[in-house]
Amino acid sequence: LSGKHVKTLDGTENDFLRLPAALSIRDTDVAIGDLGGRVTIIDKTNKLVAQLGDSGDEKKRATNKIPPDQWVDGQFIAPHGLTWDKQGDLYVSEYMLAGRVVKLKRLKPQS
Known part of the structure; x- marks a missing residue:
């Protein structure tokens, strides 16, 4: 690691990110927890693999004021943290009124 700047992903290049808060790397995938109400997964070349959990409701993004009955x-x-387990499942924590941890199960690729 040389410390030389390589690239900045700021959300404007390909509309990947709104308010990135955390990331986790597994093999060639990078999962990015976005306070803007979704999880974005990109590959090692920064190409979009998936965007997960986006409700489309801007009023329910980046807030801790949504009561559990509206989840x-x-x-x-507001995903604040995430990590992969050994099976490739993704755990996402959110900072909300009561807090929440969501497990996303990795699907096996279709052959």
Whole structure:
């Protein structure tokens, strides 16, 4: 590691990011927890692999004021941290009124 700047991903280049807060690397994938209400996964060349959990409701992004009865399974509000386990499942923590940890199970590729 030389410390030389290589690239900055700031959300403007390909609309990948809104408010990036955390990242986790597994093999060639990088998962980015985005306070803007989604998780973005890119590959080692910074190409989009997937965007997960985006509700599309801007009022439910980047806030900790949404009560649990308004949470929707599969939709994120403010992902603050994430990590992969050995099986490739992704755990996402969110900072909200009561807090939440979501497990996303990795699907096996279709052959």
